[in-house]
Amino acid sequence: MAITKVGLAGLGYIGRKHLVQLRSLGLSVVTADPKLESADAEALGSTRHYADFQQLLVAEQPEAVVICLPTFMHRDSVIMALEHGSHVLVEKPFALCLPDIDDMMATAKKQGRRIMVAHVCRFMGQNIKAHELIDNGSLGCPVHFSAWRMSPTPMWSDKNWLGNASASGGTVMDFQIHDIDLACWLLGEPIEMALIKRQDSSRSGSGFFHAIGCLGFRSGVSASLDTGHLMPAGYPFTSGFRLVFDRGVLQCDMVGFNLTLKQYEDGVMTDLTGWYGDHYAERNPYRDESEHFLKCLESGTDFVVTTLEARQAVEVVLKLREHEILATRPPSDANPCHLLQPGTGS
Ligand SMILES: NC(=O)c1ccc[n+]([C@@H]2O[C@H](COP(=O)([O-])OP(=O)(O)OC[C@H]3O[C@@H](n4cnc5c(N)ncnc54)[C@H](O)[C@@H]3O)[C@@H](O)[C@H]2O)c1
Structure with missing residues (x-):
């Protein structure tokens, strides 16, 4: 079934680029970033905005999320999203150390969910x-x-x-x-x-x-x-x-x-x-990247x-x-x- 709604964590430099491209694919994008008021996020294209990423995951249960958080936050946020049942597109670099990466990969396997790293x-x-x-x-x-x-x-x-x-x-x-x-x-x-x-x-x-x-x-x-x-x-x-x-x-x-x-x-x-x-x-390579991620999720490729x-x-x-x-x-x-x-x- 086609994915129509995506969660997005982090609306800084790269999160905003992803938001524009995800919207251009016709998706509804629910966002989380404590630094932005809802009105500001919605002005950028967010469908609904949350201060807290976990709240977003609980309330929206998105099938897929895009993680655009600072690199040192990748491990915990990716694992949280996988444990809430979402597939994950996470910005590069995957993480700062190999044990963090191995934890994320093990969680994906356990949860039956998939991770792609955004090497644009x-x-x-x-x-x-x-x-x-x-x-x-x-x-x-x-x-x-x-x-x-x-x-x-x-x-x-x-x-x-x-x-x-x-x-x-x-x-x-x-x-x-x-x-x-x-x-x-x-x-x-x-x-x-x-x-x-x-x-x-x-x-x-x-x-x-x-x-x-x-x-x-x-x-x-x-x-x-x-x-x-x-x-x-x-x-x-x-x-x-x-x-x-x-x-x-x-x-x-x-x-x-x-x-x-x-x-x-x-x-x-x-x-x-x-x-x-x-x-x-x-x-736009960011658009092609997200489109590829979603198509692979939909088709299992x-x-x-x-x-x-x-x-x-x-x-x-x-x-x-x-x-x-x-x-x-x-x-x-x-x-x-x-x-x-x-x-x-x-
Ligand atoms: N692919 C590329 O070309 C490219 C370019 C730039 C950055 N990146 C990567 O993207 C990631 C983000 O980088 P950036 O430059 O956008 O950083 P940034 O500092 O501009 O944005 C990070 C955002 O995350 C938000 N944030 C912090 N804690 C949060 C939380 N708990 N929940 C929700 N939001 C939270 C911050 O408020 C901020 O708006 C990094 O991993 C970076 O390496 C990739």
Whole structure:
């Protein structure tokens, strides 16, 4: 039977995006967030609003819920929803540690309910094209994947939980995980890892830094993921990737909402930006993600993001941390730029 009503916990940055897209699918969306008055939530598109998520679950008994709460709250809220009989779409990252993930997966099994983790990049046309090129082998075998993702420091989060490394997991867990999941989806299981993290000692404990993650895959392919949460205000959100094959390259560059997608092979460049525009420009990956989640629930088919894959992405973050090189500014008050000029550094 078609699902017509969905619960939504957390109406912050990402919850509001989900609300708009869920409504565009024609669903009734009941919401919970203690920070919003009912009238404000309803103005955003909520059908009925609750201050408390558990109250929502008891009163509405939604068949499916979308969890858009701060990451440190994922475990308890997902388990509560499963125990009230709801299937769950939970925002990435799945959780901050593997025992929390295992608890959620065990509860889902016990309750006969399903969890999908919202790795939205799986629903973006440029990434689907990359996956297709690997599957059909038209450019040969993949050799190296490099991805980049840069944003000004996000300052929107509730009580700045994103800026607190113990609540968000930090830039690699919160932000680079998009590209970690993508790399694993495209290339398989990583077996070697290294991380360079750049953070001033004065910001120790902050969840915001620059990080370069390097992965070596069982297949012999390598990946480098360059991620920054410390770009200055006004810098456009920038992301992209270069997927090098033994007979060509697929490259995507996205600055703000402007995307270019190009394929290079045997001295010929094919501009796929028009293909992207024809197939994806009018679509919204958050909408496609929710639609996929609901269709899979209705039909009993597999999610494109499995819980084991989402668990693997978190596991890779935790292993990267074990192989971290921390680059900091020298502790002296000397201008560190002097160290770049021969003869002036000590
Ligand atoms: N897929 C993406 O592109 C993407 C982007 C941003 C954030 N995220 C993820 O989404 C999650 C939320 O991030 P955000 O940036 O929206 O955070 P946010 O701080 O903007 O929003 C969190 C909301 O949860 C509410 N909240 C807190 N406790 C609550 C409770 N007990 N019941 C109901 N609501 C409660 C807060 O009031 C706030 O409105 C995180 O896991 C984050 O990693 C994903």
